[in-house]
Amino acid sequence: MHTDLVAALDIGGTKIAGALVAGDGGLLARAQRPTPARAEGGAVMAAVGEVLDELAASPEWPRAGAVGIGSAGPVDAKAGTVSPVNIPGWRDYPLVSGVREHVGGLPVTLVGDGVAMTAAEHWQGAARGRAGALCMVVSTGVGGGLVLGGRLHPGPTGNAGHIGHISVDLDGDPCPCGGRGCVERIASGPNIARRALEAGWRPAADGDTSAAAVAAAARDGDPVAAASFGRAARALAAGIAATATLVEIEIAVIGGGVANAGDVLFAPLREALDEFATLSFVRGLEVAPAQMGTDAGLVGAAAACWEQLGAGA
Amino acid sequence: MHTDLVAALDIGGTKIAGALVAGDGGLLARAQRPTPARAEGGAVMAAVGEVLDELAASPEWPRAGAVGIGSAGPVDAKAGTVSPVNIPGWRDYPLVSGVREHVGGLPVTLVGDGVAMTAAEHWQGAARGRAGALCMVVSTGVGGGLVLGGRLHPGPTGNAGHIGHISVDLDGDPCPCGGRGCVERIASGPNIARRALEAGWRPAADGDTSAAAVAAAARDGDPVAAASFGRAARALAAGIAATATLVEIEIAVIGGGVANAGDVLFAPLREALDEFATLSFVRGLEVAPAQMGTDAGLVGAAAACWEQLGAGA
Numbered sequence: 001m002h003t004d005l006v007a008a009l010d011i012g013g014t015k016i017a018g019a020l021v022a023g024d025g026g027l028l029a030r031a032q033r034p035t036p037a038r039a040e041g042g043a044v045m046a047a048v049g050e051v052l053d054e055l056a057a058s059p060e061w062p063r064a065g066a067v068g069i070g071s072a073g074p075v076d077a078k079a080g081t082v083s084p085v086n087i088p089g090w091r092d093y094p095l096v097s098g099v100r101e102h103v104g105g106l107p108v109t110l111v112g113d114g115v116a117m118t119a120a121e122h123w124q125g126a127a128r129g130r131a132g133a134l135c136m137v138v139s140t141g142v143g144g145g146l147v148l149g150g151r152l153h154p155g156p157t158g159n160a161g162h163i164g165h166i167s168v169d170l171d172g173d174p175c176p177c178g179g180r181g182c183v184e185r186i187a188s189g190p191n192i193a194r195r196a197l198e199a200g201w202r203p204a205a206d207g208d209t210s211a212a213a214v215a216a217a218a219r220d221g222d223p224v225a226a227a228s229f230g231r232a233a234r235a236l237a238a239g240i241a242a243t244a245t246l247v248e249i250e251i252a253v254i255g256g257g258v259a260n261a262g263d264v265l266f267a268p269l270r271e272a273l274d275e276f277a278t279l280s281f282v283r284g285l286e287v288a289p290a291q292m293g294t295d296a297g298l299v300g301a302a303a304a305c306w307e308q309l310g311a312g313a
Numbered sequence: 314m315h316t317d318l319v320a321a322l323d324i325g326g327t328k329i330a331g332a333l334v335a336g337d338g339g340l341l342a343r344a345q346r347p348t349p350a351r352a353e354g355g356a357v358m359a360a361v362g363e364v365l366d367e368l369a370a371s372p373e374w375p376r377a378g379a380v381g382i383g384s385a386g387p388v389d390a391k392a393g394t395v396s397p398v399n400i401p402g403w404r405d406y407p408l409v410s411g412v413r414e415h416v417g418g419l420p421v422t423l424v425g426d427g428v429a430m431t432a433a434e435h436w437q438g439a440a441r442g443r444a445g446a447l448c449m450v451v452s453t454g455v456g457g458g459l460v461l462g463g464r465l466h467p468g469p470t471g472n473a474g475h476i477g478h479i480s481v482d483l484d485g486d487p488c489p490c491g492g493r494g495c496v497e498r499i500a501s502g503p504n505i506a507r508r509a510l511e512a513g514w515r516p517a518a519d520g521d522t523s524a525a526a527v528a529a530a531a532r533d534g535d536p537v538a539a540a541s542f543g544r545a546a547r548a549l550a551a552g553i554a555a556t557a558t559l560v561e562i563e564i565a566v567i568g569g570g571v572a573n574a575g576d577v578l579f580a581p582l583r584e585a586l587d588e589f590a591t592l593s594f595v596r597g598l599e600v601a602p603a604q605m606g607t608d609a610g611l612v613g614a615a616a617a618c619w620e621q622l623g624a625g626a
Contacts, residue, residue: 074592074593076593076594083593131469132468132469146559146560148461148560149466153461153462153560155445155561155594156445156561157561157594159561159592159594160560160561161559161560162558162559162592163558163559165558165592166554166555166558166559167481167551167554167555167589168480168481168482168483169481169482169483169484170482170547170551170589171482177591177592178588178591179554179591234483235483238480238483241480242479242480242555242559243559245475245476245478245479246459246473246474246475246476246555246559246560247459247466247468247473247474247559247560248468248472275491275492275493276480276492276493278478278490278491278492279387279475279478279490280387280389280396281387281468281470281472
């Protein structure tokens with residue numbers, strides 16, 4: 001099928017965003033609702049329906065030929081269901097069939113949010129033109145997605161690239177996922193802040209104990225704050241190097257709030273990559289900040305939809 | 314191109330093996346030379362030439378339409394060169410052009426030995442019919458390869474699946490590769506034996522301190538020997554779980570001498586996988602012993618050749 005307009009949904013624990021995405025990546029209409037994350041599943045689905053209805057009111061809607069969904073994971077693209085960790089009312093929830101019915105039977109594709117972000121960076125961002133890439137979001141959690149052989153690699157269930165939950169420390173701290181020493185357990189924003197506080201870092205007068213505040217302290221020369229970012233950087237480097245060693249990638253693209261720390265994160269990250277990415281075919285791996293900003297989820301959900309339906313924009 | 318017979322080479326630090334591989338996987342002719350691993354590059358290439366000459370003397374040789382090489386790595390399939398760690402005379406050695414000239418210009422494909430073994434297991438072994446698989450050799454080293462989307466994934470340089478050199482212990486022991494806490498540094502046969510000896514295990518009267526001897530002791534109830542295998546199993550499980558979490562696979566296939574330990578390895582491995590493979594889409598990952606035996610490298614080099622040339626058997 002061919003469609004030059006896709007209705008995109010970006011579903012997270014905080015908000016449900018929607019847009020009509022044109023073939024050039026422009027957003028022709030937008031809609032958004034807060035996610036009723038503690039409500040039962042039907043109420044969350046009703047919010048999705050409201051977003052779709054608002055998009056359907058756009059004069060452009062009749063041109064939309066498909067719906068692309070990027071959702072907090074895990075998702076199951078095979079079954080068309082989602083079980084987002086932070087939306088407990090949705091467990092194996094039949095999101096794809098629910099959306100398809102709501103939009104009169106249009107084709108619907110589903111990928112995880114890390115895969116959607118990757119599709120956006122590959123289409124128009126820092127991974128453009130790359131045959132192999134890992135794109136990551138380092139924020140409250142750590143997510144990601146892969147480009148292999150010049151194409152998005154969502155994996156059979158739409159979850160591939162889940163770098164936040166690979167273990168880089170097999171004796172490390174237990175992770176809420178059930179594992180141990182996961183990249184997210186070491187490198188997420190809350191864990192950077194927690195580790196700094198445990199090691200004696202104290203916030204400024206404003207009381208801000210976010211990772212951004214730790215980054216500001218590190219930039220001002222606080223060694224404890226810098227060490228917490230250094231530890232996160234090592235975990236990210238080990239995970240990125242593992243990915244490159246396993247599947248061969250040219251570039252790792254890093255977005256999300258923690259990446260806003262800039263050199264406080266990227267300098268020790270590049271240094272640690274030299275230590276962990278040792279084999280000839282992974283040496284010299286590029287690392288770059290993400291470029292797509294807050295619309296990456298929507299643009300990427302549309303890009304993944306086009307790629308999966310085999311239709312050019 | 315289409316060829317129903319491939320001349321396959323399996324190049325390692327100990328021997329250079331060759332065979333004519335038929336479209337059903339049967340070996341119609343064989344040749345072998347010891348690898349002059351400490352000689353200069355030309356002498357190693359001369360041994361490869363002797364293997365090819367012996368194959369060319371077979372009455373079947375005229376039907377061979379291509380050469381497939383699986384080589385100890387790292388390889389560089391893009392450049393057609395190899396730099397096997399254990400053949401120091403070959404550094405960026407132009408193996409592909411050398412072989413091509415020797416065989417009168419037939420097409421030549423090159424992959425790493427872990428990729429070749431994976432091609433064999435996917436074609437006729439334990440990964441047959443699987444859309445996603447990690448195949449590993451756990452022996453003096455730890456190598457591997459990947460099947461993704463139902464196809465071999467050699468990666469652009471032919472090295473993908475190098476699971477032995479991903480770090481699962483970012484604070485761990487330095488690895489000869491330059492990294493730290495690599496799967497191979499923990500799970501290879503020599504490291505299993507070293508760790509058992511360091512922890513107080515003593516060999517039987519025959520003085521055998523191999524990993525096989527440690528496995529025998531573990532089977533007889535020696536807790537120190539069992540603990541060393543348990544540690545190796547945890548490292549393998551963390552690496553396998555990381556791979557599944559990154560690219561989605563259905564099965565991990567394990568061959569090589571250490572896998573001959575059977576339940577001494579596989580029982581703690583399956584237990585540790587339950588700990589590390591936690592997300593919904595990786596839970597229940599299968600683990601199985603390899604099936605292809607000592608000819609896997611030759612059969613796989615041919616299979617990879619067919620797959621890369623886009624020719625059916």
